[in-house]
Structures are given as structure tokens and as C-alpha cells.
Amino acid sequence: MEDLSKEGKGKKLDILDQWLKQTLNIGKTEQFERKAEPDHKQAFSPNGAAGQPEQKNGQTQRQPQSSQPARQPKQGQGQQGQQPGQPNQRQQHHRNSRPHSGPNFGGKFKGGKARDRRPRFKGGDNAFNQRHKFQSALSRAVNAEPGQVKYDPRGKLRIIPIGGLDEVGKNTMIFEYEDSIMLVDLGFHFPEADMLGVDYVIPDINYLKDKLHKIKGIVITHGHLDHIGGIPYLLEKLGNPPIYAGKLTMGLIKKQLEERGLLQSANLRAVNYSSDVLNLGKMKVSFYRITHSIPDACGLLIETPAGKVVHTGDFKIDLSPAGGQLPPEFAKIAALGESNVTLMLSDSTNATKPGYTVSEKKIGQTLDSIIKDTSGRLIIASFSSQIGRIQQIIDAAGKYGKKVFLSGRSLIDNSVMAAELGYLKYPQGLIADIKKAKKHPPEKTIILTTGSQGEPVAALSRMALKEHPHVEIGNGDTVVLSSSPIPGNETAVIRVTNNLVRLGARVINNNIMDVHASGHGQQEDLKLMFSLVKPKYFAPIHGEYFMRKAHAELMIHELGHAEERTIMIDNGDVLEMVNGEVKATGEKVQTSYILVDGMGGGDIGSQVMMDRQILAENGVIVLSMPIDPNTRKLNGDIDVETRGFIYMEESKEIINGICQKAAQAYREFADRNPNFNFEEAKLHIRSSVDQYVVSKIDRQPLIIPILVD
Ligand SMILES: [Zn+2]
Ligand SMILES: [Zn+2]
Numbered sequence: 001m002e003d004l005s006k007e008g009k010g011k012k013l014d015i016l017d018q019w020l021k022q023t024l025n026i027g028k029t030e031q032f033e034r035k036a037e038p039d040h041k042q043a044f045s046p047n048g049a050a051g052q053p054e055q056k057n058g059q060t061q062r063q064p065q066s067s068q069p070a071r072q073p074k075q076g077q078g079q080q081g082q083q084p085g086q087p088n089q090r091q092q093h094h095r096n097s098r099p100h101s102g103p104n105f106g107g108k109f110k111g112g113k114a115r116d117r118r119p120r121f122k123g124g125d126n127a128f129n130q131r132h133k134f135q136s137a138l139s140r141a142v143n144a145e146p147g148q149v150k151y152d153p154r155g156k157l158r159i160i161p162i163g164g165l166d167e168v169g170k171n172t173m174i175f176e177y178e179d180s181i182m183l184v185d186l187g188f189h190f191p192e193a194d195m196l197g198v199d200y201v202i203p204d205i206n207y208l209k210d211k212l213h214k215i216k217g218i219v220i221t222h223g224h225l226d227h228i229g230g231i232p233y234l235l236e237k238l239g240n241p242p243i244y245a246g247k248l249t250m251g252l253i254k255k256q257l258e259e260r261g262l263l264q265s266a267n268l269r270a271v272n273y274s275s276d277v278l279n280l281g282k283m284k285v286s287f288y289r290i291t292h293s294i295p296d297a298c299g300l301l302i303e304t305p306a307g308k309v310v311h312t313g314d315f316k317i318d319l320s321p322a323g324g325q326l327p328p329e330f331a332k333i334a335a336l337g338e339s340n341v342t343l344m345l346s347d348s349t350n351a352t353k354p355g356y357t358v359s360e361k362k363i364g365q366t367l368d369s370i371i372k373d374t375s376g377r378l379i380i381a382s383f384s385s386q387i388g389r390i391q392q393i394i395d396a397a398g399k400y401g402k403k404v405f406l407s408g409r410s411l412i413d414n415s416v417m418a419a420e421l422g423y424l425k426y427p428q429g430l431i432a433d434i435k436k437a438k439k440h441p442p443e444k445t446i447i448l449t450t451g452s453q454g455e456p457v458a459a460l461s462r463m464a465l466k467e468h469p470h471v472e473i474g475n476g477d478t479v480v481l482s483s484s485p486i487p488g489n490e491t492a493v494i495r496v497t498n499n500l501v502r503l504g505a506r507v508i509n510n511n512i513m514d515v516h517a518s519g520h521g522q523q524e525d526l527k528l529m530f531s532l533v534k535p536k537y538f539a540p541i542h543g544e545y546f547m548r549k550a551h552a553e554l555m556i557h558e559l560g561h562a563e564e565r566t567i568m569i570d571n572g573d574v575l576e577m578v579n580g581e582v583k584a585t586g587e588k589v590q591t592s593y594i595l596v597d598g599m600g601g602g603d604i605g606s607q608v609m610m611d612r613q614i615l616a617e618n619g620v621i622v623l624s625m626p627i628d629p630n631t632r633k634l635n636g637d638i639d640v641e642t643r644g645f646i647y648m649e650e651s652k653e654i655i656n657g658i659c660q661k662a663a664q665a666y667r668e669f670a671d672r673n674p675n676f677n678f679e680e681a682k683l684h685i686r687s688s689v690d691q692y693v694v695s696k697i698d699r700q701p702l703i704i705p706i707l708v709d
Helices: 006-024 038-044 089-097 105-110 123-143 206-214 247-259 330-337 360-373 387-399 409-420 434-439 459-464 490-502 523-533 545-559 606-618 648-672 678-697
Strands: 059-062 157-163 172-177 180-186 200-202 215-219 243-245 268-270 276-280 283-290 297-304 307-311 343-347 378-381 403-407 431-433 445-449 478-481 506-508 537-541 573-578 581-588 594-596 620-626 639-643 702-708
Touching: 157 307, 172 206, 180 206, 180 283, 206 215, 215 276, 243 247, 247 268, 247 409, 283 330, 330 523, 343 523, 360 378, 360 387, 360 478, 378 459, 387 403, 387 409, 387 445, 403 409, 403 434, 431 434, 434 445, 445 459, 459 490, 478 490, 490 506, 523 545, 537 545, 537 581, 606 702, 620 648, 620 678, 639 648, 648 678, 678 702
Parallel strands: 180 215, 215 243, 243 268, 307 343, 343 537, 378 445, 378 478, 403 431, 403 445, 478 506, 620 702
Antiparallel strands: 059 276, 157 172, 157 573, 172 180, 200 594, 276 283, 283 297, 297 307, 573 581, 620 639
């Protein structure tokens, strides 16, 4: 990277080296040869693509070449004299000797049904492969010379996050080049505590309202709801553009669409990360596989004639991911580092946490020992999208002759789908219906459930409240909370834990044993990713402001990235890329809160929200005012009802005052406006009663005057 001095490079090398030693537990790196792997470059086309993207808009192109390295290259096997575009001997060997694997690592999930055919990444074999791959990544990162890149000086790429910054949730980003637009992710956000009765918050797509015809597609990085949850609410409003996603991600999107009856009309295109390149106008999108807390996550390379963007999606660096998933594609990521990436947008969720993220394998080992040693019934609560962890639990259950009973709809749905798509594997009879759990010997019973966040309607909460139809918690039960509370859910999790312990259960959470690892990279993961990609500009995304700021400072202070090329942006800010340079334009796109309430599908307005807040905080006063239909005069006493306001018996004086104020306000208004309408009269009554209540007791309840005849 241009801005790094020699010392900077040395420092980076140190960091990589340290990481290598710590993570892989090896002492020496010199013994591995350094060589380039032209086959990756070829398929991933990090070089030279700028300016000449294919013209097939919206088409998925299958690249002829594999982008994958062989798992175990033999010493000295030919790299020299290869023409780009020709499969090298290593690949040939790989293809010939591993007919079931195919060129794509991901393809192995398709392998036979027998459990033992799932790829295992144990011991030296894995370490070797990783070392090898990483070594080549390392050599690229250190030795690469910046190449000459030609940009189209007239080209302009606009990048606009409309969600996912200033929050953890509703990740959505707009990429606009000339007359083409694509979106990366379309998530939703669970509401804040003060958004009463609101189910979801979805991104504001106002900016796209008059540009629907330009939208070429929505590219999804992985299947978490903060990346796909907005799809069912917004897909039609966006004019039903094609959705591009990996196989499992697509399965989860389909489920979302199906629930709202939108599956038939949707235009869904499953992507193969190894071979597919999308041409969305002049934006060209290719993929690299990355590890996260759900299988099938990817990062993106977006190439345009104005420059290149790497969007990391959510990620952590996990060399031993759970349940037969594959580690990150370091070779591809490192190849990016020598291809002059203009801008990297990177996940900041765990940027305040030092060190490395714990590997899923470590969690699997802890769970394995808990499953082995627990003599009573075991209840494990986790996220229903944690397919890898579910696989590890199922594997351990099989090993110790225990049976797994699933409780919770999303868990059952996701497990069935993941099994159908080959992401979850288990022998017949190992998983059973929760209804049969009661009759099974407790020491052989594992109940896998949702509700690890204390969600009141989820299965675990119902168990804790003795409301679950099939599970009664008691002495001898062990409950494992294999998750950590998402900020905002802490109180709910404590409540559920209290109830479980009260019923006699032993509760194991992440403070007691390593039963959960985050899916978001901590500082060392983030530094590694940055060092591999070596972007010219950097903008932290995904997370609250303090997380993104920590991410920026980490890269500036620890990796020596230039401060003037580190850009802090918020939701609605516009980044512009021209001629390989990036700047924030200062323009601000509308990103208001769009609240979704229930299944009605309609968004609720801010007035409804304000009413709910007033109701909750100050209560309500309903005034029934009898009106003579002929004279339109007050015709009798005003009836007052209050809820959550004040205790009426003790505040007769105030209630009387309210009645007098309301009557007076009505008369005044009627006298002043002979042709008044009732709605205007109500407004007048409301404001004068409001003033009176504030003056008397300094509170602002919701006031509802009703005029009855
Ligand atoms: Zn995620
Ligand atoms: Zn996310």
C-alpha cells in the first residue's frame, strides 16, 4: 500500500506472523514456499477488469475456471509456464483424484448422504492447508507491487448506506453507477425499547422511489435477519428486482417470502461463490467465502470503471468453523490485496474487543464435554440460524447415545431447510419431535430450543414460566444459554435465567463456560482482513458509532492507515468514487425510521408512535361530551374516563377542572366559529385541556374528546 513506510510493512508482517503462530500454533513460517496462484486471480479477476465489464446486464455468468486451490498441493507441482486461463496441473490433479469434491469447496456439501463423508478438518491436514494458503496470502500481501490501474475519468460510483450504520441492524447499502443501481443486503432492525408495539424497523427507500427502473439487483451477503429481514416488506416497493444470494441464504429468503405469500412473484437467483460473476450494469460483483455465525456468508468485490470496492459483509476469521463448514478463502482475499482495491467497507460490530474471536470449534468442544458429562436432562438454547453449532450439538449427541428434541418453530424450520440443502447432516432417528421428549430417559435427552435472548414468546421463556406444553423444568435439569444477549436483551435474559434457577435448573451461560462465540471479528480479525485487502480508502460499517470509530482508529493507529483516507459515514451519507478516489459529498439522503407493526404490512406513522409513547408514559383521558344535534350546544354533563393517568377518587378537583376546561373550550370555539366542524372543535378542546393538565400536575396525557349526540 502506498502510504505504508517500510516500517509499516514490517509491522504488518509482524501482525500476520503473530496471528499465524497464535492461531495455527506453529513456530516457523519460512519452511513454506511462497508462490503466486494465478488460478485465483484469473477466476476472481481482481486485475484489469476496470473499464471492460461485460455488457450482459443482470446476468449471472459462470466463469469457466475454478477459483479454488487444491487442498493439498504437492511439492514442486507446476506453477511455472502456465497461461492464465488454463487449468494448471494442480487443479487437474485435484479434479481427477477427488471426483466428489468438484472444484468448489462449497460443492462438498452436496456429497453423499452418509455422515462420514462430510469433510472433516481435523489435525494436521487442516493446519497444513491453512498454513499453505495463508503463506501464499502472506507473500502476496508483503511482496505485491501496486499495479497500474486505468479508470474511466467520467465514471462515478455513488455509495449510500441507508441502514446498518448508527445501529446494529437493517444493513442496507445502495451502489449507483450511471443508470444502474444495486443494493447490498436489505435488512430489518428490532425496535428500540421506546418503540411500543412495533415489530420491526425497515430501511427508508425514499431515495430509490423515482429510480426503480435503474435497480438491477439486490445482492445478499448472508441469511441473518438484519441483512434479509427487509426483503418481504420492501421487495415489491422496489419493483421486484432479482435477488442474488448463496444457497442457504436463498433458502432463508424463500421462507421469509413464503410467509407473506410473495414467493411466486419473486425473482431469485442462487449464486455459486466460486464461479459466478454478476454484471449489474457496469458494476461487476464477485464473491469470496467468509466465516460468520451462519453458514454460507460471503464478502463482495464490486468493480466499476471508477474503482473497486470490497464489502466484507459480517465476518469473523475462523479457521475451524463448525459442522463441516469451510474456512475463509484467504487466497482470494489476499489476491484482492494486489489488485488496487479503492475502498473497503468492513464490519465493525466487535471493533472494541481486543484479541481474536474464539473459533466455533472451541465452542463445539465445550458443548461436547457438557453433553458427555451431564447426567440429567440437558436443554440448550441457541440462535436458530446457528446451523454450525446445531450440527456440533447433534454430532456430540450421536457420540454419547443421546437424542435431540427440537423446540421452537424457527429452529425446526431452519433445521429442516438446512438438512434439505445439505448444510445439516444427521443419522435417522437422532432427532425427534419435542412431544416425545417426556417419555425419553432424561440422561439421554437433549432439548434444543429457541429463546436464548429471553424473547417472551420463544420456547425457553415458556419453559421458564411453566407454560410449555411438553417440557417441565425441574431439579436435575441443566440449561445452556449458547449465546450472549444482544444489547437491549440483557434484562429479558436475566428474567428467564431467574425463573429457570427458581424451578431447580442449573444454568450455564457464557460467563461460566465458553458456550458461545460471536460471529463478528474482534480487533485482530479486523486487522488481518485489512492487511490482506490493503484498500486505499477505508470506511467502517455495521455497528454503532462508537464501534465504527474504534475500527477506524485501530486501522490508523495500529496499521498506519492514512487518516485522510479513513472515512466515517453515517446512514444517509453519500460517498462518491471518481477516478480511484473516494470522498463524502456532504449530501444527506433521507433515512427516517419506517416502523412495521404486526402483519398488516402497512408502515405506521410517527403520530401513532407518539400516541403510544404518550399513552405509556402519561396515560389517557377520554372526555365524552353530549352535544345536541340541532343546536350543536353542550347538552348535559361531561363524562371523564382515565387510564394510567391519576387515581380519580383522589383527584376529583383535577377531574372537575378538566370538565370545566373542556366545556369552556367547546363553547368558546362554537361562539367564535359559527360554522365550525367537530374535528376542529376537538383539536381546540384537546389543546386547552392539555394546557390545564400541564399547569396543574406537569404531565401530558393523551386526551381524546368524543362528541356524542
Ligand atoms: Zn450476520
Ligand atoms: Zn449483521
